[in-house]
Amino acid sequence: MRSKSFSSVVKKYKAVLLDSYGVIKNHHGVIMGAANTIEKLRADGKLIRILTNDASKTAAKQVEQFRRLGLKDVVEEEIITSGMMAKHYLQSKKTKGLIAYLGTPAAAQDILDAGMSTIHISEVNGDNIDSIGAMVYLDDEGFDWNKDINRSLNLLRHRSIPAVVANSDQIYPVSRNEVSIATGGIAKLVEATLGREFIHFGKPDSQMFMHAFVQLNAEKKIEKSDILMVGDTLHTDILGGNKFGISTALVLSGNTRTANVKVNIKATGIIPDFICDSIAT
Structure with a gap:
């Protein structure tokens, strides 16, 4: 499976579910280009939810952290945590x-x-x-x-x-x-x-995906075919999205790296619909 640009992959979707660590941010801070991509997604009218297995902070505390990192437009309602x-x-x-x-x-x-x-x-x-x-x-x-x-x-x-x-x-x-x-x-x-x-609780289990699906449909009519799950980990983000019946994009900016992506997919049998270097592409 060849890597595609995220901008070309995301075009047809009405809603995007983003993992946090490894997709938006890492140990250095916000991943280069991620803030601009999220800004463009909003400008294009796409609904965003951030699904994180980080149970160490409430959604309100997650928002505070994102804002300190420069992501000023993230609101509490967009964050769904395993906690x-x-x-x-x-x-x-x-x-x-x-x-x-x-x-x-x-x-x-x-x-x-x-x-x-x-x-x-x-x-x-x-x-x-x-x-x-x-x-x-x-x-x-x-x-x-x-x-x-x-x-x-x-x-x-x-x-x-x-x-x-x-x-x-x-x-x-x-x-x-x-x-x-x-x-x-x-x-x-x-x-x-x-x-x-x-x-x-947390990805890959379905509760977070269902919670996001219900939330999104409270804003506007969304089918599962309208949603793209974006994550850096096969066993959580991609498996969870696949099981829930939505499209998945594996990014190589976190847990999964270019050097081992093919081996990992073959070994696990967890196959994303798309592979992208990062959401900045």
Whole structure:
């Protein structure tokens, strides 16, 4: 499959779903040319949603970060995070008791904003363990890796409660050639150790795509054939878009690189409709 310019690919679509890290921004800041592309998409009347598996910040905090990076027109309604999906699940289940979480207090803000009470996993002990109603994996920061992952494991050994993973990403890039273990990777370790199935939110699962689809149709009539999902990761962005039945474009500005794109597609069997160097092309 040959690389095409993003500008030629996106022409026929009415709505564009963009991954955040690796598509719009990276560890340096906004990816070169991404801001201009987003500006042109708006000028052309295309609806935009940013779908991110980053559960470490609320949509409002994501907007603040984008604006600090120079993307002044991004609004809260355009951002859909995996943390939001986890919050909706906990609300719908009317979860009783404290929500124990692994991550930073900022990552737990969505849950707090929904009126639920939280407790950091480091504070769970024999005196309060029976009051825990769910365990949520939110972020790969804000806890002691030597102690708190084990605390979450032992909580789930002793309590038959839902275990929710708000970010299914197993790794994320920290530089051009290096990655770090993400929340999904931590949760996967605990899942495998316990032999349990956790409840996962974020791409590639369908909840975020359905949420975006409903939102878009609240603005104007949109069919699935009108939507393009743009991402840098086969297992999340592209697989999720494919499963939801929308067109997908893999960009080579993040997790997937030109040198290994063909091998990765062949090895995974996850095939995007298009490949582009970046959204700036």
